[in-house]
Amino acid sequence: MMRKLTYLLLCLLSVACTVVEKEADGVTIYLKKTSEEAKTIHLQVINDNVIRVTAFPSKIISQNETSLATFTHGMETGWSYSASDEDVVLKTSALFVSVQLAGGRIIFQNKDRRLILAEPDCGGKTLESTVRQEFESPSDELFYGTLPFIVSNTHYGILWDNATETTFENSRDSTESNPDRNKLAFQSASGSLLDYYFIYGETMDELVSGYRTVTGKAIIPPQWAMGLWQSSDSYTSQNALLTGMNRFRDHQFPIDNIISTTTYENSRFPDMTKMLEDIHAMEAQFAIALPPQASWEEVGKNIFAKGVDAWWLNNLTDALYAKSIYKGQEKADNYHRSVIFDGSKAPALQQYSVVTRLSDEKSSWEDLKKSIATGASLSLAGTPYWALEPDVTQKNDSMLEPFRELYTRWQQFSAFTPIFRATHEPWHIAPEGHAAYSSLLYYANLRYRLMPYIYSLAGLCYFDDYTLMRPPVMDFPHDAEVLNVDDQYMFGPALMVCPVYREAVAKREVYFPQAPVWYDVYSGRAVDGGLKDSVTAPYEHIPLFARAGAIVPMGYPLQNTQEAQKNLTLFVYAGADGKFTLYEDENTNNNYLKGRFTQIPFTYNHAEMKLTVGKCTGEFQGMTRKRIITVVFVSRDHPTGIDFRLSEKNSHTLLYNGDERTLSF
Structure with missing residues (x-):
């Protein structure tokens, strides 16, 4: 999942530019003197955070018939460009994209002109290391994902749109003396187009969202x-x-x-x-x-x-x-x-x-x-x-x-x-x-x-481009320890899953990311964040933890999803503010695309120790209009597991009819 590596984009440009043509959703740069490959470069603005870069071997712009994109036009307003003898700079509210005419590189910077990524020049020298040192950015990068979409921990992703013509070279090996063991290179086949999407995001969720902006929404399964x-x-x-x-x-x-x-x-x-x-x-x-x-x-x-x-x-x-x-x-x-x-x-x-x-x-x-x-x-x-x-x-x-x-x-x-x-x-x-x-x-x-x-x-995957299974770096990007964790993950915002992958063991080591507290889901026992610990993992169970501020709606054991389940048990884990939105629709059909669904927001204020069950919004046929919500409050002083009989001190009952309700613990 994680690799320390250097990301090299193929350099095709080493020319001087004489013509820059503004298009409806970007700019086209026609090159006066060309290398053997690139004569035309096109920067297309998909949105403020996503730029498509294409280079063509002639001055005739052709269409990529195998494109992964689900759209034909990008963003027509909200961006600008400028041209000089040295470069062409395209600007959005989030990005500066510079095409250096003499060196032939494309440089991506954020709105504060902080370097995100720079292509190498044709001699192999890059500004990347010097600029990053100046801004005290990390020199090493960790990459996640699979081709053709790779995500960096330094706020960007690259989606190659000519994936069928791209080769993947990974020169990593176990020999410490090999200086190139952590390098990864992408090279297009000879004569092919350079065609990729640069995706910027402050969070990895934003990078995934950018990918789905290009390649299509993830529909909700039945x-x-x-x-x-x-x-x-x-x-x-x-x-x-x-x-x-x-x-x-x-x-x-x-x-x-x-x-x-x-x-x-x-x-x-x-x-x-x-x-x-x-x-x-x-x-x-x-x-x-x-x-x-x-x-x-x-x-x-x-x-x-x-x-x-x-x-x-x-x-x-x-x-x-x-x-x-x-x-x-x-x-x-x-x-x-x-x-x-x-x-x-x-x-x-x-x-x-x-x-x-x-x-x-x-x-x-x-x-x-x-x-x-x-x-x-x-x-x-x-x-x-x-x-x-x-x-x-x-x-x-x-x-x-x-x-x-x-x-x-x-x-x-x-x-x-x-x-x-x-x-x-x-x-x-x-x-x-x-x-x-x-x-x-x-x-x-x-x-x-x-x-x-x-x-x-x-529901979040469709409406917010969410990701269900989440490596810890997605939710704890500022915790350096999680960069080396690849055997546990978050399942949604609340639950940390720690599978057992060794034979005949009853314990495994778990790193608890930096959060005020974590709770063993089975017992309610509190564990401090920011620490490693050896936890019990008997044959019948794998370690499963809820983070402070987690709100987990649960139902009752069912034989299949067609069984009616109206009432809920809501587990609220103390230690931090938290929120979760319950999404419901008609379960099997496409009516959610027509707006037929409901949402109920749950919000926990830790300072006031108060839970707010918000007003139900939306409507669909067969929706539950009245329900009993059993709220279970889990804290250091009141540990409760999901399988234990709920004590009166830890559980509270709400009759909910769609209007806002509050509960103090």
């Missing part, structure tokens, strides 16, 4: 997509699927979705329509694999019309193919939200409701640890929804208990990822009463209890 997904290689027949679903219901194990990873043409579903009616009668959804590059005409006619709810793509797709499936379903049914599972990490898929599967995990503890960092990087690369796909299999009878433990630890982690997926039925892991089975059931129930919190985060 609420059932946030519940448990169960897949199995044995789900190739109608009987196997229905038997699997019935077992979940008989065991009272919560589930919303069942997947056949075998394509419909190779599966044995003699009466798919009847099978889907039976699955839907059990209040569950069904996803099926599509043949490689199947057309929507084929999919819609053969299977969507029979009631299939979601799609499983075994091929690695791109945005164009995902778009064809998404738009095809939208044309056939513009009411219900679609969901597409795919193994691709291609960019810009979030706008087509694609859930990325991390499909390269193997059956090992090492890969479990790596997946924590991979998931965080993928999230920071603008992909909000992804799911684990660990290849955890039992080799032989002697490996049964190690297999159980490893799979259990994977699922404990999976319960706090954007999309919750299982690859084995729980009773095939261990019998009821075994610690493994008990843990799988516990975290499935906890996932559903947290659904009000999780679904609200999904």
Whole structure:
């Protein structure tokens, strides 16, 4: 997830400029004397924080047919430019972008003229180190994300729009004597266009927002997509699927979705329509694999019309193919939200409701640890929804208990990822009463209890370009210690998740970022921030903490998301001011795009020890107009865990009808 490195942009410009032409949303610079490659440079203003840079090998500006952008025009007002014999400077309210005519570099500065990034000159010398030293900026950078979008901890990101023609060079190795081990270089293929977006932001959330400004909003999945997904290689027949679903219901194990990873043409579903009616009668959804590059005409006619709810793509797709499936379903049914599972990490898929599967995990503890960092990087690369796909299999009878433990630890982690997926039925892991089975059931129930919190985060992903899984640097950018933490993360603003990735351990080390206090979610025990500590991590549980000021809305254990859940338990963690907004809509359709949703703001004032439940805004069909809210106040003096019986000292009851209410502790 994190690398110390030097970021080099390919230098194409080493010329003098004679013509600068103002466009509606930027400037075009025609070069009098050119190198062998660049003759024209275009700076396009997307918004105050996002600038597109393109260089063309001729004076004719061509269009990039494979562009990731979802727009055609940028910002036409609110920016200016100036030209001199030395440079052309484009200015927005947040940025100065200078094209130096003699040296051929592009330099990005913030509104205070503080250097953010400078391209190297054609001789390889850069102003970056000298300017940063003058302004006492860090000389080292940490990078997050995955190509083609890379995020720096120094307030910028780069999105390459000619990703198919870009090579990735990482010269890091384990040899300390190698001076270039931390260098990363991007180079375009010979003769290709230079085409990238420079994205500036004071926070990493702003950088992700800039990425989605370019590549499209992340739509809200249907609420059932946030519940448990169960897949199995044995789900190739109608009987196997229905038997699997019935077992979940008989065991009272919560589930919303069942997947056949075998394509419909190779599966044995003699009466798919009847099978889907039976699955839907059990209040569950069904996803099926599509043949490689199947057309929507084929999919819609053969299977969507029979009631299939979601799609499983075994091929690695791109945005164009995902778009064809998404738009095809939208044309056939513009009411219900679609969901597409795919193994691709291609960019810009979030706008087509694609859930990325991390499909390269193997059956090992090492890969479990790596997946924590991979998931965080993928999230920071603008992909909000992804799911684990660990290849955890039992080799032989002697490996049964190690297999159980490893799979259990994977699922404990999976319960706090954007999309919750299982690859084995729980009773095939261990019998009821075994610690493994008990843990799988516990975290499935906890996932559903947290659904009000999780679904609200999904709303934030659309409306505020939020990120669910968050490396600590996103929320604690001024805490230097978190820069070296890649095995724990924030799940939303409130919860810190610390997966266990070592065999047969009952403890793990946790760094508590600089906050007034943290609380063990299971017990309510307080832990000071800014410290490392070895915490308990028994077989059945992974460490889970809530930060001071956290407000976590929870429901009750459900068997599926279609069950009505009107009343809430609101956990409020003392030690700092806090806020959270509960988001609700009609759960399955696209009416939220028409404004049919509600929001209830919760605000905690620590100095006054007062909680305000704000006025409910918005409206939708079937909304809850009256509810009971049980408020649980957790502090050093009153520790309470989410599983403990609530004492009268710690809990309070509010009757809420949509009007503002206050509660003092």
